[in-house]
Amino acid sequence: MITLPPLIELRNITYSCPGRTSPLLKEINFSSSKERIGLIGPNGCGKTTLFQIIMGLLTPDKGEVLLQGRIMKDEKDFRLLRRKLGFLFQNSDDQLFSPTVLEDVAFGPLNLGSSPEEAREISVRTLEGLGLKGFEERITHRLSGGEKKLVALATILSMQPDLLLLDEPSNNLDPETRERLIGILKDLDQAHIIISHDLDFLASTCSHLYTIEDQKLIRCKAKQIHSHDHIHPYGDHPHQHGT
Amino acid sequence: MIEEPFARGTTFFHRRDARVKLIPALAITLILALSSSFLVTGTGCILTGVLLTLSRPDPGLLLRRICSVNIFTLFLWFTLPLTYGGTKTLPFFFLDLSLDGIRVATLITLKTNGILFCFLALLATSTVASLGHGLEKLGMPRKLTFLLLFSYRQLFVIHQEYLRLQRAARLRGFIPANSLHTYRTYSHLFGMTLVKSWNRAERVHQAMVLRGFNGTLIPLNQPELRREDYLFLATILLISFLLAAIPFFC
Structure with missing residues (x-):
């Protein structure tokens, strides 16, 4: 039986920030096809940088990014990759730039060659799938933080990617929207990699956990993702726990 | 706004x-x-x-x-x-x-x-958006239309960044007066507005590139x-x- 190459693969990726001597990421090897992965780690350890390298926004010093076994060399290759992978930014304001929600969600499909009618149809369907029916003509910069996050997710889903890269999606969400996002992510067909400091969020949405330690990407084996009930003041607000 | x-x-x-x-x-x-x-x-x-x-x-x-x-x-x-x-x-x-x-x-x-x-x-x-697309259909070069639409869009962003910084200064007790401190603060404010808007524009551009943008804005309403x-x-x-x-x- 022939095994298919993984959807995305990183080989020996080394990256240093401009002006720094020691690399931020060193010889990272990673591959993923249909898994739901969580990525945790302290601030500034290179999680977002790793996403940017995967998407071809940053060029690594060494190493290769492979899509379905093909090495991505230049911008043209990465254009292909970006059809398959969707990247949700940490700050939704950076992601929404069209006046209305519908125009923003339709931006991707239009660029991928859909006709305006198709793009409109895909967008309406995507919004509906996220429970955002009736948001089409809303003005993007007037949405609330939670709504912006969901609309930003819609702009990516409308391109029908195979894998989602989500950068701290649960940040600054109220408990209700956070639960809603967990529900959405669980129901989606796509695999995903989620950066988060919110362990409970990762526990509900991911099956594996990775962390970046000493410039290396490490799969957490020893620790079992689990959640348990406990009590403390203001416990019904989103909060973080030590690992 | x-x-x-x-x-x-x-x-x-x-x-x-x-x-x-x-x-x-x-x-x-x-x-x-x-x-x-x-x-x-x-x-x-x-x-x-x-x-x-x-x-x-x-x-x-x-x-x-x-x-x-x-x-x-x-x-x-x-x-x-x-x-x-x-x-x-x-x-x-x-x-x-x-x-x-x-x-x-x-x-x-x-x-x-x-x-x-x-x-x-x-x-x-x-709207400025439909005027831009209208101009393009009337034969105005694509780059100029793009420049028009995005300068217009970016005005909002720069304005928002400026307001945010100004608010931050005011919340820390800054009251403009005819003093060197005021002039220095304003020059910092303008400088930071420029730098932050630039960074912001870069991230917006990245978001566009990730969604398949290659220099042509395709209007949804044609x-x-x-x-x-x-x-x-x-x-x-x-x-x-x-x-x-x-x-x-x-």
Whole structure:
């Protein structure tokens, strides 16, 4: 039986920030096809940088990014990759730039060659799938933080990617929207990699956990993702726990 | 926040395609700007005023727009009659006002308001986005359209960044005064606004590239020109033609 190459693969990726001597990421090897992965780690350890390298926004010093076994060399290759992978930014304001929600969600499909009618149809369907029916003509910069996050997710889903890269999606969400996002992510067909400091969020949405330690990407084996009930003041607000 | 209050509305003018508004707007503007006849500019001003009334703008808002433009013409009324010179004069209290000066000031006022009415009726009833796409369809180079649309979009971003920084300064007890500290703070504010907007623009560009953007903005609404559009274009062009022809008959 022939095994298919993984959807995305990183080989020996080394990256240093401009002006720094020691690399931020060193010889990272990673591959993923249909898994739901969580990525945790302290601030500034290179999680977002790793996403940017995967998407071809940053060029690594060494190493290769492979899509379905093909090495991505230049911008043209990465254009292909970006059809398959969707990247949700940490700050939704950076992601929404069209006046209305519908125009923003339709931006991707239009660029991928859909006709305006198709793009409109895909967008309406995507919004509906996220429970955002009736948001089409809303003005993007007037949405609330939670709504912006969901609309930003819609702009990516409308391109029908195979894998989602989500950068701290649960940040600054109220408990209700956070639960809603967990529900959405669980129901989606796509695999995903989620950066988060919110362990409970990762526990509900991911099956594996990775962390970046000493410039290396490490799969957490020893620790079992689990959640348990406990009590403390203001416990019904989103909060973080030590690992 | 920069709004487009005149573009909200559902009148016949609002529903017209941007293209059939851009062409006559250019024609009327050219005629009014180049003409030196009172009859042409006066009639033009009345006609564009009628067009403006038909587009049913919010009266208060309209008045404010007209006033802000006419502050400039007011300066001409203060200066031209006193400085223009010429042989014919009009005694006014202890001053001798130049008749030619008054003529020129009137002409400029008529031209300014005619063009303003024309722009408010024809262009302000479309959003900047649809005007941009309209210009592109009329043959304006794609890069220029892109520049127009994105400069407009980026204005919001820069404005927001500035307001955020200003708020931060105010919350920490900053009160502008005529002092070196104030000037230094403002220079930092402007500098930071520039840097932050630049970073922001870069991230927005990344977001666009990730979603398949390759230099062409494809509008979601691509309206076909309808019969009403052609009719509208023909009517307004006919009016402008008649306006231009007035000096040849009188």
